[in-house]
Amino acid sequence: MERADAARNRRAILRATEELLSTHDLAQVSMDRVAAAAGVGKGTVFHRFGNREGLMRALVESRVQALSSALESGPPPLGPGAPPADRLAAFFDAVIELASKNVKVMAAFEQASTDRLSSPIYLSWHAHVSGLIASAASSLDADLVAHLLLGSLHSDLMLRFLRTGETDRLAAGLRSMVATLLR
Template identity: 55%
Template sequence: MERRERADAVRNRQAILRAAEELLRLHPPEQVSVERVAVAAGVGKTTVFHRFGSRTSLMRELMQERAHEMELAVTAGPPPLGPGADPAERLVAFFAAVAELAARNGNLLAAHEHAMLTRRSAAEQPREANPTYLFWHRHVSGLIAQVRPDVDAEQIAHMLLGVLHMEPIASELRAGEHKRLAASYADMIRGLLKG
């Protein structure tokens, strides 16, 4: 019985994530509610809340699924995104990959931002506590610190990552525009790391 419940829980989780992803593809983020996700997944609203806790957590988990592949590329993939390349070139490759990921998933990012802004509980973790954000921040600040130990690498990493959430940039990413952002990141990073 326990094994069957676990299998059901895994199936429900996948069905909920797939339903949320499909709804985000078809509708503006503010129209993708927990209720709509539950109906599309064929589960009860309480099942969604039991598994994810909130709409914010559901969007965060979906984002983490999408970011997982990139994390593998950063930690074990080939250079320049993976280990073995110059830190500046790794940063340029990383932000190009982030910009592309954001452009492919614009509605998901917008849904997550909307969920963060409308969250009902102050106990829900802020963006900066998100495991994906923490990984990205450690990676970026670590690479900056390798080349420029004289600057506040942690603060600069927050600033570089925060650009993704600025409305003019987010709007371009939702429209699928990522090459311009990637080129601007490359200019900023190369200028910063020249010292």
């Protein structure tokens, strides 16, 4: 169990990081600046998160926690109980919605990440997507198709669509791809 002061510091650091990202580029969001904004020592930030990549990962993980819970035990179609194709479409809709509400945080995580494919978030999402694909279309290479679909989320084009408010178009395109693949 996390100590109360450690939990408070963690929340303050994540809040300060988010606030700094809302007004600055990632290059301007140093660990020193985060520590000062959070009212903690720089050593506390490094001890808690290791480096800037760890800090960005923790910030993104705090955002995806609700989505992860919904995937495991939420109502259909996002949660269990719906056909795999419906769950997959709902998953991509939820990811697009999450990304549209957290564009700067997600972009900062992308910039700070050195190995996105080993991120716990990516690994979890890949397992979910590949499992749904395998259930819906056993003739497909579910592992590869999952990587390709998830890879489309990590592109400059997606970031452009999110920043220009074209999330409906993006979500419709992903739903169309999923439906075509799983026919």
